[in-house]
Amino acid sequence: MKILAISNLKGGVGKSTSTMFLSEHIALYLDKRILVLDLDPQANCSAMFLSTKGLTHAHETSSTLLHFFIGLGNSNVRLSSYIRSSASDVVDLKKLRGVARVDLVPSDIGLYFVEHELTKAILNQGRDPDEFLAACLKRQLEAIGASYDLAILDCAPGFSPLTRAALRIADFVVSPTIADEVSVRSLKEFTKRGMGGICPAIQNGRHYVIVPIFSSNWQTKRMLEYIKGEYKFVEPRIGYSVDIIRAAERIRVDSERSLREKYNGSVKDIRRLAERLSEYIF
């Protein structure tokens, strides 16, 4: 199983949306088994997959990543206990006879507090929290590694303890960004810190940049040219559209739709992006 971290310093650049559409398109068009780990306490990605009601159910029934970390003291804790199988609402994935699938470990807002408490507790034991959390995640992913082709870790913005752990174990890093001054500045800073030892994948040149929300004007075009010159930019950029906003919203726990219905006019571009990215990953 390969590990892909979707990460950037800045919020609101499309990390969760990219995680959703990349996982569904890679699974469907490349017949891959994908496990999405939502490491972001904001749980946007989880809500996109499960609906807000589904996310509430996951919280109330103690079935999120938060509960996995709460249970860490128990030696029998398994990440697989928190996996929501076939989490995507894309009905094409369920109809397929191949292996393609998207499973999810949902997040929870409480994870924000628990990861900081956990960090404190680990520090009090005289251990390195980054190392501990990275080893813990890696061990759990390895235990189910034969069952998946790719784990996509949707990281929180910035360098939270879990994001740092994810960047440590990632084989590849994808940074979604918006083509504007502020986002590109944060991308620069993210890359600099990543090169500084936080992330071996970035140090080894396995860092790719995508633009999942692009509104075309002379400023954004100029920034896009800059990104193409400075980073390993993966084409194509995805044009800003209402389709993506609608795709990110699951109305009900049991609602289903085809990939075409979900992404409408953006399907072609996202498919090309997923295929190009997959050439680097697999």
Added chain:
Amino acid sequence: MLLGVPEKELYEHVAHYIEIRFSEGIRPRHGPLFRRVEITALKGDMGSGKWTRPDLCMLSLWRYKYGTHLNLDVYGFEVKKSGKIGVDAVHETLAHTRLVNYAYLTVPCASDDEDWLPPVLESCNLHGVGLITFLDVRNVNSFRIITSAKRFDPSPNALDNFIKTRFSDPVRSELLKCIRTPSLFDL
């Protein structure tokens, strides 16, 4: 297939399969499901008789879309490693139906031509025991449900006692919380 691996070491991998794939197959297509899997091979006393310890158990709580109440099912899994598979294993699994609603025998199987498979399958079908085979225990996609288990109805006391003695405190607390909050299962 992890030949020569002690049976105990297979439990963790089988738990992954139950959590990731098996539970997906049994849940209703609509609505949420509460499920917990525990390795129970060494839990509970032996006082209730021989063959009363399924190796793994799963609790599942769910409801029909138009159902009026929640349904609780308990699944038991008996795991056997290669070389220990025969009709005896089916009888051992069948014994669990005194305590669980569905009983499954889970065994490694390299091909459909294995000599032991026809008599074991026949016995499973005869007794309503489910049969699951796997090629690579570490890969949840290599598991196959050869025949599904028939539903049994153990006495309520036996079921209650089974849950009390085989499942951990946190799991029982979570289960009770869900039972007391049926609205969690509304769509």
